[in-house]
Amino acid sequence: MILNSAPDSAELLFEPDLDDEIEGDFANEGVDYSPITLELSPDACGKRLDKVVAALVPQFSRSRLQQWFEGGHVRVDGKPARGKDTAYGDETVVIEPQPAPEDTAYAPENMLLAIVHEDDQIIVINKPAGLVVHPGAGNWSGTLLNGLLHHCPQLVSVPRAGIVHRLDKDTSGLMVVGKTLAAQTDLVRQLQARSVKREYLALVWGTPHLSGTIDAAMGRHPKDRVKMAVSTHMSAKPAITHYERLATGTLDRRPVSLVQCRLETGRTHQIRVHMQHLGYSLVGEAMYGKQHLVSAFHRQALHARRLGLDHPGTGEPCEWVVPLPADFAELLGAAGIPEPQAQ
Template sequence: MSEQIEHKETVPESCLGKRLDQALAEMFPEYSRSRIKEWILAGHVSVNGAVISKAREKVLGGEAVIIKAVVEAEQRFEAQDIPLNVVYEDDDLLVINKPADLVVHPGAGNPDGTILNALLHRYPDIAVVPRAGIVHRLDKDTTGLMVVAKNIAAQTYLVDALQHREITREYEAIASGQMTGGGTVDEPIGRHATKRTHMAVTISGRPSVTHFRVMEKFRLHTRLRLRLETGRTHQIRVHMAHIQHPLVGDPLYGGRPRPPKNATPELLSELRGFKRQALHAAMLSLYHPTTGELMTWHADVPEDMVKLTDTLRDDSNENQEVEY
């Protein structure tokens, strides 16, 4: 199974001095850099009308690039019968409400049992779409909405919309510490200098912007609504930890539970037992790749976060000072 693709784009000036394969990987993130390099070496890429067969060729910016290639079905990953909570589906896309403890894409430590494996089983034709149509990811223990493209045209459109910040994603979260008001964290995020599984705010990172507003205050915690302007790995988790308000239960960035003074036994138990980051993708909004219609989906906050919120609220009420 295979599909013919053709892309025509202009190399952005921001790619000045970069290798051709690196520039194309940034321009077409739906394809891996290794796949793009294979296309270059096979003569499937032309720059300003001339076929370029060297991946290390440098670009200046402004060049007209054409890619004509055949995308073969991805055979490396196994199709597996894994349940998916599909909240919307048509010929071009589907929207999934992801549970906790489910990885989106196979990787180190998770060779299978992922959403990608489930997609290959449920939609065999999606094998020709890069990454089985996955446009963006959620961390293993983050719950909520994510969109998947069912064909290459839809994926190209959605990846471009994501890059141009035309897809709106809002999250619910519970953070440590009492926050006084909303705001924006505008700090670049990149790989941590020494902890390779961690991300961090770093001057050499990629631009990253997270907006947040306070929904409810507790004694020593805050329920937040957050909107992503960019979509970096672990973005919300890193940004909230950076401003000293890490998410409850975050195993990488959260540290130990932080109960308030005289916390109720129920709250102590909830905080100690909450083993994932309290983060849920609650709203997704985008323009449909074929119809152009603005579509919006909502996903209820999962039961574990509802219970934690209720327990925090009960603790606040029980410890409220009585005014005489």
């Protein structure tokens, strides 16, 4: 299966850090897995076998070839070979290429999707916590993208199966997907124009001001590339979060606050990083919070409650609101905070 084999209008609109960025495209583009037979020449005599093979099949990485050696998928004169063996220059080497997990990352998978709205242009989904949006290292299957391809096979012809933004694995809430290239392109442009309305609810430790705006550029953490951080580096990208404190309560005898956050930009981990930057990390935050408080909740307490945009087909303004998931609602109850009603 080839997904997005060449750049197109929607693909070119994506910025590396646009809206909880989708990094890379792991679609397998036409790799041939039929056996490869190599007849070694005298020039190979005395060299390590893995180096000889790597030079003859440059289309595969050395790390992948090493895995095939270790798995018995490289044979010399009919017998399994080791990469450290010495070549003599008159052998017949047969390689049986094996697909890597990322090669099948775009396979359709049947899964239950919480669809809030669907028409011929878009799908709006209430993503549960725990579901990864897009295939990546360590998560090559079981993602929202896989489920979308099963639910709507036509998405195979749309870059990233129509996904234009994503939520962190353990963040719940609303996402929109474009079902056609035109719809996806329009949604991406709305995100770039900052006209998409995204409202989140977060439970944080402490008592922040009643309201405020966090205007602090973000980039990769200088020491931990998995993390994001507020940064003044020239490569940092603008990041703006507007917040309002809705209620306060107590959890484990510590003050907590329910905060409504509205994104003006959508950088990776933006709300999590911005609230921690103010000194009010999210309850359950394992990556950016204080470790002795992590056990208070099994995930970061963050939910994308409201999504508003102009319909890419009609231009009409649309808005969807979903309630808190059960675990978040129970957490608020434990803190003595009622779930806020959508206005």
